[in-house]
Amino acid sequence: MSPAARDGAGFRIAGAGAATAVAALVLLPLAAVLVAAGGAGAGPGPGDGAAAAFTLLQALASAALSVALAVPLARALARRRFPGRAALVTLLGAPVLLPSVVAVMALLAVFGRGGALNAALAALGLGPLRVYGPQGVILAHVFFNLPLATRLILEGWLAIPAERFRLAAALGFGPAEVGRHLERPLLATVLPGAGATIFLVCLSSFAVALILGGGPRATTLELAIYQAFRFDFDLGRAALLAAGQLVLCVLALVLVGSVALPAGFGAGLDRSVARHDAGGLLLRLQDGAVILAATAFLALPLAAVVAAGLPRLGALPPAVWAAAARSAILAVAAAGLAGTLALAIAAGRARGGGRWSEAAGVLPIALSPMVLGTGLFLLVFPLADPAALALPATAAVNALLALPFALRALAPAVAAAEAAHGRLATSLGITGGARLRLLLLPRVRRPLGFALGLAAAFAAGDLGVVVLFAGGATATLPLEMFRLMGAYRMEAASGAAVLLLLLAFGLFAAFDRGGRLGTRA
């Protein structure tokens, strides 16, 4: 072997090892699901077709609504300057980190039976709005994904060069002409990707359906898997449903092609384009109303839950604090695992490792948490008590689910570090651990901090796999909070919600800040 070929072999082996571990952690549970589904006594029941249909329909509706509402908001943000604009754009990045149980709790505070909206309607003599059911599931998905869609569209909007708008002004374009010649072509390129991303996210959403859905009209496949587990303990049926969910996800992924993962939070979105066609009073009023309405829709529920929960923080039951400690450990472990796997795969790839390793790293994107959880349960169940493995399994699944995001953030930085300084390091004999310490880690600190923060926040806020495994003594904070909500202890639940918010955002901020602190040139 030539020295050039041997050079970096350690990194390639580590990368291949990490990629193999990821592939095994993804494919072995899938195999277990498919085997168990094949061995299931009965075929799909009548409710299962309805669950599949609802899964598709709610994802379609959520994606369409999120994107449709995001267009006027993104346009208003793109062409208006106002105090607080930067804060609002930052706020749009927050729902990615927002634990889904907290979001649902927040929506209940405004749209729920005892919420502010129904109180106002009752004062007007109007009947209560029901938030449980399909409309609640879709509402929550829009709450989550409207900001994501807005940021994706805003990115596209701001990518239109300012000169183009200047030219439009020179040609005397009004809003209609700008729309026809500049904005509609832009939207045609941006909207499909944004919609597809949201569609995929909603396809495997679990916590929202768990709390707001259910019943024959609003059960998703993910929820049906959980119910087959929890209520019937019918592993064969759970596997069958998981196989159905898997087929749905893979088909959607193939149809959709590429998925737009956000690589950062609103970087570069802090400017607006000078516009010469949008000075009319009517347009300004319209944009102002859109921005106000969107801000209220996104911020009021969160403000309500924080206001309700903050005073309860001191009086939380001990079980909640214990669960918070478990969640913190779980989150750090999941982040460490995701970061290590992503770094190993990215470094191996940058030192000439095969392309398959990167493909293995994004494999988890085709997975839903319940499918992965069902598979892991099927693998573990004959060997050990699943409750004892609840936290390791949850950490592993969360690390896998965060891996595509972590890779997306890290791989370009690792490749750039190797491209710029790899030859120098090699010429000085800097290899192995020294290369990691002296070249890679210092060069990728910021994206690594971002990736770790993202993974930690995901894991801390996740109410997914843990519900399949956990017994009483291994509940995480989201699960504990869900139990409090189920027991109608809403005050304690809102206190737990605030604690969970603090945990998720605090972990993200700590890792992200750690990546920036003392950042070297």
Place this chain on the structure above:
Amino acid sequence: MGLALEGVRIALGSFVLEATLAVPPGARVAVMGPSGGGKSTLLAAIAGFQPLAAGRILWGGRDLAPLAPGARPLSILFQDQNLFPHLTLAENVGLGLDPRLRLGRAEKARVAAVLARTGLAGKEGRRPAALSGGEQGRAALARALLRARPLLLLDEAFAALGPALKAEMLALLAAILDEGGATLLMVTHDPADARALTPATIVVAGGRADPPRPTPALLADPPPALAAYHGRPAPAPPAAGAAGAARPPPPAARG
């Protein structure tokens, strides 16, 4: 028994470079030729970054093929990116003593000494972005000095510097070479550099790297490729030669 290239053949797509030549130990040799002729490729092959399609590269009679770039008996300075931007000056230079940068008190003293020697005392804690181009060049030379490998390869390492800084750098280089007796291979496109420092010159053109020839004779009667590249008759040699220019070309340089 210095550097020897035996039947070396490098293939990069349709580009092919062949070289059979020898450079005696302690020699100072320029590598000149038209852009894209393969000067950097030749150095990359010697340094171990460019696999050979055929032939052998030897140092002191020993085949370098099994050695990784960092283990070869040489130091290389690239056109740019010779320092890690995230490490301090002292750390960058200290890498010349230990690639894992685990330096004891004695090693740190050696780093401090070489920094003083290259006029960089007091700047140990700075990062490259806070150094001038000349200081960055001196830091890279300081690191090469600590590595103390018998062969030094310079790939237009000072091309981005202005004339005065470059002269200063070449003078420092000459002093370092005088001290350690290292062999030098230096890619340059400036005949004045070659005249000042390197009594012999390898011409790389037309897919071939020729054995070293005496620099003055070569510049007085350049081969067509070199003449076309320089675009003018070579100017007369300066009256007062810089360090090294007075040396006679090494014997092997005539073959």
